[in-house]
Amino acid sequence: MRIDKRKEAREESAWELVQSIITQAVELGATDIHFEPDSELSKKWITVRFRIDGTLRDIKRIEGLPGGLDSVASSIKIASNMDSSQKRKGQDGRIHFRVGDKDLDLRVSILPTVSGEKVALRIIDKDRYIMKLEDLGMTEEGLDTYKSFISKPQGLILITGPVGCGKTTTLYSTLNRIQTREKSICTIEDPVESKFTGINQTQVDSEFGVTFYSGLRSILRQDAQIIMIGEIRDAETAQTSLRAALIGYLIFSTLHTKDSGHTIIRLMDMGIEPYLISETLTCIVAQRMVRLICDLCKGKGCQYCNYSGFHKRTGIFEVMRISNPIKELIIKRALAEAINKVAVEEGMITLKEAGNRLVSKGLTTAAEIYRVLALEK
Ligand SMILES: [Zn+2]
Incomplete structure (x- = not known):
């Protein structure tokens, strides 16, 4: 040569x-x-x-x-x-x-x-994907609700929001929190963003016919207790995930939806029976990433923040508990707005309110919250 x-x-x-x-x-x-x-x-x-x-x-x-x-x-x-x-x-x-x-x-x-x-x-950067749940940016109320469902032996927990809103960080941080040697955790991801010890991760590979759906079917034959599906994109995957949650698995996955109420509607639009959703879905987390005002220049712009006025980001979250009144609304095929309204009456902090709390603490700007929440289609 x-x-x-x-x-x-x-x-x-x-x-x-x-x-x-x-x-x-x-x-x-x-x-x-x-x-x-x-x-x-x-x-x-x-x-x-x-x-x-x-x-x-x-x-x-x-x-x-x-x-x-x-x-x-x-x-x-x-x-x-x-x-x-x-x-x-x-x-x-x-x-x-x-x-x-x-x-x-x-x-x-x-x-x-x-x-x-x-x-x-x-x-x-592994450190970016695995955080303490307490550091993600959830409100105290939201975090308490979320923790109560991730420690249950079964059910479906959905993390929702657009691309780049931090869903993977929430999922990885959660798996890291609940991981023990006594439980078998399997994932099917596209792609595997970060490798964990003690968790069995499979990557979607369309060339070899490994899809979210086929991966999930294989995992269900593997005696796992906790399954993370990177994303529910189609009716087959949705159906299989909900059925698995019904028979005793704890399932985590993500959907691209704008808020908690619309997540339920999306599942119905995929052809999932309302009874199956009400029986299995336990918790929905909607999230976004918000830029924080630069500490050094307080938003004016400096070398440290590359003259943007912002440095670092945090998540804002809306955590919906699927309560009995919400289950009833699901069975009745109620509108997303009606579901959100009941959740708020039950104490859910909406994304907008979570954002406004950051603004009132002087951590970000109203314009930034507006930008982030108006982004979705
Ligand atoms: Zn600055």
């Missing part, structure tokens, strides 16, 4: 640069790093963007790197065991990376575009 020394040296120096950018991203608390070709200028310019607190920001433009984005892309391909000669097809991989005493997993995705390869790195 002919070794191209010059190419190798270029990749080595590109990899050094990439490593320093990853370290900087981790220090800034970024979740994603993008290396993008600059389509207007020469390909030797690379735009680096970070996603911090849910928002994508331009961080720097790299010029004069020998080999440009090609060197960056191929050094990342080498580090993640991809085929470095393949430039026309998208590729996915993983890199293990250490920053200080933090062990990180980077999920790598490379996408060919007309002006070069675009590289996206997702930083998988």
